[in-house]
Amino acid sequence: MKNPEATTAALLYSPEAPSDEQRKRFEDFLTRTYPDRTITLTWKKDASLKGGFRLEVGSDVYDWSLQGRMEQLRRKIEALDVRQDVLPLMRQTVTSWEPSTRPEEIGTVLTVADDIATISGLQDAVYGEVLEFGNGIRGMVQELRPDELCCVLFGDNSGIEAGDPVRRTGKLAGMPVGDAFLGRVVDALGQPIDGGDAIQADAYYPIERPAPGIIDRQPVNKPMETGLLAIDALFPIGRGQRELIIGDRQTGKTAVALDTILNQKGKNVVCIYVAIGQKASSVALLTENLRRRGALDYCIVVNASASDSASLQYIAPYAGCSLGEYFMHQGRDVLIVYDDLSKHAIAYRALSLLLERSPGREAYPGDVFYLHSRLLERSAHLSDEKGGGSMTALPIIETQAGDVSAYIPTNVISITDGQLFLESNLFFSGQRPAVNVGLSVSRVGGDAQTKAMKKAAGAMRLDLAQYREMEVFTQFSSDLDETTKRQLTYGQGLMRLLRQKQYNPLSQHEQVITLVAALNHVLETIPVDQIKDVQHEMLAWFEQQDMALCQRIDSTGLLTDDDRQNIIDQARTFVNEYQKKGQ
Numbered sequence: 001m002k003n004p005e006a007t008t009a010a011l012l013y014s015p016e017a018p019s020d021e022q023r024k025r026f027e028d029f030l031t032r033t034y035p036d037r038t039i040t041l042t043w044k045k046d047a048s049l050k051g052g053f054r055l056e057v058g059s060d061v062y063d064w065s066l067q068g069r070m071e072q073l074r075r076k077i078e079a080l081d082v083r084q085d086v087l088p089l090m091r092q093t094v095t096s097w098e099p100s101t102r103p104e105e106i107g108t109v110l111t112v113a114d115d116i117a118t119i120s121g122l123q124d125a126v127y128g129e130v131l132e133f134g135n136g137i138r139g140m141v142q143e144l145r146p147d148e149l150c151c152v153l154f155g156d157n158s159g160i161e162a163g164d165p166v167r168r169t170g171k172l173a174g175m176p177v178g179d180a181f182l183g184r185v186v187d188a189l190g191q192p193i194d195g196g197d198a199i200q201a202d203a204y205y206p207i208e209r210p211a212p213g214i215i216d217r218q219p220v221n222k223p224m225e226t227g228l229l230a231i232d233a234l235f236p237i238g239r240g241q242r243e244l245i246i247g248d249r250q251t252g253k254t255a256v257a258l259d260t261i262l263n264q265k266g267k268n269v270v271c272i273y274v275a276i277g278q279k280a281s282s283v284a285l286l287t288e289n290l291r292r293r294g295a296l297d298y299c300i301v302v303n304a305s306a307s308d309s310a311s312l313q314y315i316a317p318y319a320g321c322s323l324g325e326y327f328m329h330q331g332r333d334v335l336i337v338y339d340d341l342s343k344h345a346i347a348y349r350a351l352s353l354l355l356e357r358s359p360g361r362e363a364y365p366g367d368v369f370y371l372h373s374r375l376l377e378r379s380a381h382l383s384d385e386k387g388g389g390s391m392t393a394l395p396i397i398e399t400q401a402g403d404v405s406a407y408i409p410t411n412v413i414s415i416t417d418g419q420l421f422l423e424s425n426l427f428f429s430g431q432r433p434a435v436n437v438g439l440s441v442s443r444v445g446g447d448a449q450t451k452a453m454k455k456a457a458g459a460m461r462l463d464l465a466q467y468r469e470m471e472v473f474t475q476f477s478s479d480l481d482e483t484t485k486r487q488l489t490y491g492q493g494l495m496r497l498l499r500q501k502q503y504n505p506l507s508q509h510e511q512v513i514t515l516v517a518a519l520n521h522v523l524e525t526i527p528v529d530q531i532k533d534v535q536h537e538m539l540a541w542f543e544q545q546d547m548a549l550c551q552r553i554d555s556t557g558l559l560t561d562d563d564r565q566n567i568i569d570q571a572r573t574f575v576n577e578y579q580k581k582g583q
Helices: 020-033 066-078 086-096 253-262 280-292 310-328 341-354 368-376 407-415 424-428 451-457 460-474 482-497 508-519 528-545 547-556 561-582
Strands: 007-014 038-045 054-057 060-063 104-113 116-120 129-133 138-144 149-153 165-172 174-177 203-206 244-247 269-276 299-304 333-339 390-398 418-422
Touching: 007 020, 020 038, 020 054, 138 310, 149 310, 174 310, 203 310, 244 253, 244 407, 253 269, 253 280, 253 333, 253 390, 253 418, 269 280, 269 310, 269 341, 280 299, 299 310, 310 333, 310 341, 310 368, 310 390, 341 368, 341 390, 341 407, 368 390, 368 407, 390 407, 451 508, 460 482, 460 508, 482 508, 482 528, 508 528, 508 547, 508 561, 528 547, 528 561, 547 561
Parallel strands: 007 038, 244 390, 244 418, 269 299, 269 333, 333 390
Antiparallel strands: 007 054, 054 060, 060 104, 104 116, 104 165, 116 149, 129 138, 129 165, 138 149, 174 203
C-alpha cells in the first residue's frame, strides 16, 4: 500500500521531451519498481545525452544513455577472470551483453577533509563497502548515520570536491591474493611498490572476515622455531599461536621477528611482514636483508609507511592477514609479523576522532580492543578437515619506559597466547635478544616443543630463576662461599649462552647440543667471556665428528638417553681438549 507522504520526484533527462506513450511507459515502470511510493515524473532537457536518457529516482540512477551503457560494458569486462585467455572472454562478453535495467545508486559528496569524505544519498551502502569517486579514487564505508555516511579514502583526496558523484561498487574492501605475491613488496591495497611487474592475482579475499570457529581448529602442538635459544628453550612458539613481542623502542623487537623469518628457510613456511607506520628506508633495509640472505623468495612484505595516509595504515594488517589466510586455506603454514600494532592503534585513533567517535581511556575509542582481537583471532591451526594449515602471528607493541600496564599493551597481552618482554636494561648491558625471563611467558608452553628440546631444556628456567634470586641477594656481599660462587658462575654462563648475534638463528640440533652440555655443567669451567667462542667451536666439532647425531635430532625431533649421554661425553672431551690447547 502506498504511503501518500512518501512522495518521490523522478527526473527524466533526455535531448527531447518524451511522447505521451513514452511518458506512460515510464510511469508504469516507476509504479512497478516503487510500489510503496508516489512518484512524480518531471522531464528536463539535456542535449549531452546522445542516443538515450537518464532517469533519477532519489539516489537511484538508470543511465540508458550511450555513455552509461558503455560504462556498464566496461565494468563487465573489468570483472572478467584475467587468469584465463582474456580475448575469447571479451569477445563472448561483447556478443552476449545486454544493458541492465537495474538502478545504479549514486551519492553526493557533502564534505571532504583529512582523508574522510561525508556522503549523502547511499541509503543501501553497507559497512566496509568500497565506494568509487568520479576521479577514480576509492574509499571504504567506515561510519553509517541516519542521513549520511562517512568514508575513509585510499588515495589523494585533492581531486574530490563537495558535490562530486559517488558510486557504490557492491564489493566489500578486499585484497588480491595469490602465489605470485611471494617475493614482492606491496602496499595495503595489494599494488606492487618494489618496481617490479604487475602481480597476477589468483583470488580476491575480503580484508575482514570471521575468525575460524572452535570446531574448525585443532590444538597448537607443532613448533614454530625461531632459531633463538632464549625463546625456543624457554618460551616455545607453536604453529597457530599468537605470541606478542613487547618492549621499548630500540630493544630488538623487529630483530627477533626478522631472525624468526630467516629461520624458516627451507621449512615450507610462508612469511608475511606487515610494516605499519615505519620509515620507508627501514622497510627497504629489512627487505634488502631478506633478499641478501635468500629469504625473500618465501616472504611477502606489506608496507603502509609513515608517509601513507592513516586509512592505509589502518587496513594494512587486515590486508596482510587476508594474504596469510589464502595460504593457510591451502594447507600451508604461515608466519605473519605485525610491526607494529601501537602505530596501528594510533592510525585508528586518528580516523576515529575525525569520524567524531568519543575517545575513552588514554584518548583511544572504546572499540580499539575489538580492532586487534578480530585481527589476531584469525590466526589459527586449522583442523585436518579444513586442510590443516596454520597462521602464526607475532604482533609487536612498543611500550613507553617499560610500562606494560598502558591501555594498548594490556589489550594485546590479554588477546595473545603469551608475550616476549624485551627489556632496555638487558639490551644495553649486551644481553641480546633482551628477553626478560621473568616477565615473558608462552601459554602454549611445552606442547609446542619437540621432545628433544623439551628433554634438553629440562630445568633451565628453574636454574635461571635461582640465579636471578641469588644475584640480587649477593650483589652487596663480598664474602661468598664456594658453592654460591659456583652457582653464580653457572648462572652467568647460562645467561651468556642465551646471547645470540642477529641473523644467526640456530638449528634444532645446535640448540639441543648447547643445552645438554650447559645444563649438565660441562661448560662450567669455561670463563664466562670465552663461553660463546667455545659454543661455536663445539658445535662445529660435533658436526664434523658426529653428523649422523645432528641429522637424527633435526629429522626426528627426538633425543634418546643414549644420544644425551653421548653429547655429554663428547662435549667433555671437547672441553678438555680446548683447555689443554689454551694452556
